[in-house]
Amino acid sequence: MKRILIKNARIVNEGTIVEGDLLIEDKFIKEIGSSISPKTSDIQIIDAEGNYLIPGAIDDQVHFREPGLTHKGNIETESRAAVAGGITSFIEQPNTVPNAVTQELLEQKYQRAAEVSYANYSFMMGGTNDNLEELMKTNSKNVAGIKLFLGSSTGNMLVDDEAVLEKIFSNTDMLIATHCEDETTVRENLEKYKAQYGDDIPMKYHPLIRSEEACYISSSRAVALAKKTGARLHVFHLSTAKETELFTNKIPLEEKKITAEVCIHHLWFTDEDYDKKGSLIKWNPAVKTAGDREGLWKALLDDRIDVIATDHAPHTLEEKQNPYTNAPSGGPLVQHAVVAMFEAHHQNKISVERIVEKMAHNPAKLFRVEKRGFIREGYYADLVLVNPGLPWNVKKENILYKCGWSPFEGANFKSRITHTFVNGQLVYNNFKVKNIQCGERLLFNR
Template sequence: MKTKLIKNAKIVNEDTIFNGDVLIEGDYIKQIGEFISPKSADVQVYDAEGKYLLPGVIDDQVHFREPGLTHKGNIETESRAAIAGGITSFIEMPNTNPQSTTIEKLEEKFDIAAKTSSANYSFMFGGTNDNLDEILKVDKTKVAGLKLFLGSSTGNMLVDNPEVLEKIFESTDMVISVHCEDEGTIKSNLKDHLDKFGDDIPIKYHPIIRSEEACYISSSKAIELAKKTGARLHVFHLSTGKETSLFTNKIPLAEKKITAEVCIHHLWFSDEDYDKKGTLIKWNPAVKTKSDRDQLWEALLDDRIDVIATDHAPHTKEEKNNVYTSAPSGGPLVQHALPAMLEMFHKEKISLEKIVEKMCHNPSILFQVEKRGYIKEGYFADLVLVDLNNPWTVTQDNILYKCGWSPFEGATFKSRITHTFLNGTLVYHNAKFNDVKAAKRLTFNR
């Protein structure tokens, strides 16, 4: 069991920044202190002078495309990109092919991840209109939660039967994570634009087709149902300012029954970027106005929004370059999410402590992830060292996604992830991977 010592770090944890050392034994953090001396010559020492030490990021929403869609990405390639971006744990979505809507198919994905993932992993179980019996079999200590598509589904995963939806909400105490867009509103808006433009609808109309109204109708209904049934509801990827009024900051996160997430792209881009980025920033829900973005930031900083995630969802460049109706929604983000948020720190938009709260601590609290998301003695040593003054530019040469592109291509970030430790093992250092198997299946304190 190799002992490691990180010296002279600026440790960011639980709303404080302090200078200190971290001793790692095996998978765990053994000791945190102002000055820790190596007790033997066998201790591997890492001098973090001038760098900041963060807990590994927990990304609560990714699509790694395996099984069935692996020309876009797979667990192996996308988890490596995540590690390079300081994301040490991910929760992956069920809309693969086949979908994770039975226990058998869910466990097949866990088997793949056990063999190939570079980061700690868990998966959402997918709900449908007819799989309640399977939902009730899920072991809530070993599975992150339940995902329901209340809009923008793939396959048969749109849950649009009100009676079934209410029964699911009543029947489980797992976290129910939802994609909220009203299908009827979107279909009506799309028809209007198809009548006017045909299939080649200008991308700038995407946030008008997948409108504020579509988002608000769906999310408000989901919240109303959660209040009626007492369900534990988590609303994914808020994209509108109007929706932020549905959430509260009056109680601690651990006591909230209804929580919210915002994604990197909705904090970074606005509809002003469609002319330049085109379908590369086509997401569902859509990137909307600058005003929406400003209101999302406000709600994030005042704690109505609890978590920052990526909704990492790669497609090939060829797929994205199709006309509007054929270009899929989604884009790759795990490698660049933390650098993007650190860029917002440099712009004085958010503090380092708040970044760690929203990307590390709060996903751990919300999903009750066991011994991760903090720099604490006795916790798993998932740690990230960051140099805040080491600029680099996103280019095709350094993009790690299987799809080979990024919406951030050409952007220069001031901050760089220099080291990623996973369960006490150094797995990434100065743009190089140490090809050792250190990833573990996430477990949950429930």
């Protein structure tokens, strides 16, 4: 039986920070206490030296590109980067090649992850205009939810038949996660700028093409449909202050049927960064104004927004260097998401307790993840040690994404992930990922 004793940690859990020790036994947290003495000689002791011990982050939206797009990334490479960044569980999206829109194709992704994933995993079942029967076969106990693209993005999985949407919303008790951008508005805006610039549209116009109006029209329709049908709706990657008005903070998360997520890039960058970063910060939905960023932060902190995620979506640098209309949207983020939020903590924008709430506790509550997302005795030992005073610089040599770049390249972070444990195994230690692919399939209490 493998035992690890973590001593002298600042344990961050459920709104408190307590100095103490934690004992891992095999896959699980065996004991939490103010001072735990080793009872056997075969125990490994790690001195946390007063650093933060947090539950591993659960990233509810990633694109790891396998199958079919593995020149950009794959489950092995991107999960490896994730554990280096303190993300111990991920939920991957269906817009791979082929799209995960049948139970057979969905299960193939699970089988592959079981072979190669460093982190725990789940995969969304993809909805289309004509696969309602397949959607209804989805097992709510071992699949995170159903993903619907209400605006087109990478993978061409647009669901734009309103009758079909209502059937999906009415006929499943699964969580429905949506990408919300109004397709008609986006296309009209794109044609206007193409008429002026051709394919080489300046990148700064991306947030005017993928506009506030496009986002709000789609998000408001999805929320209205969820209210009409009683569906369980989770709106991915809010990018505008206006959209936050659609969500409430008046009831506990466990009672909410309509929830929202914000991503790291929408909390970090603004449209002023396009001149410097160009297509490296081209996402769908687009990074927008400083006012939008401020509104997203406000909604995150007052609990209208429930979850922080990454929408990790790698592309090669060569692909990103294409003219606007051919430069794909998305970027890699899992390795730098947690430390980016700790940087926001250093800037007095958010407490460490709230980072843990939004990146670990709330995803676990929202998806009803079994025995993960908290530091509790009997829970899986998915744990991360963070040194808040160990500065480092993001550079090509320490970027682990298969695509080899990061929108944070050149950034200096004050905090560093020093250790990551997945299912009780120390998989990452100070810039080194161990060859321990011990990720397990997430299960859900539904």
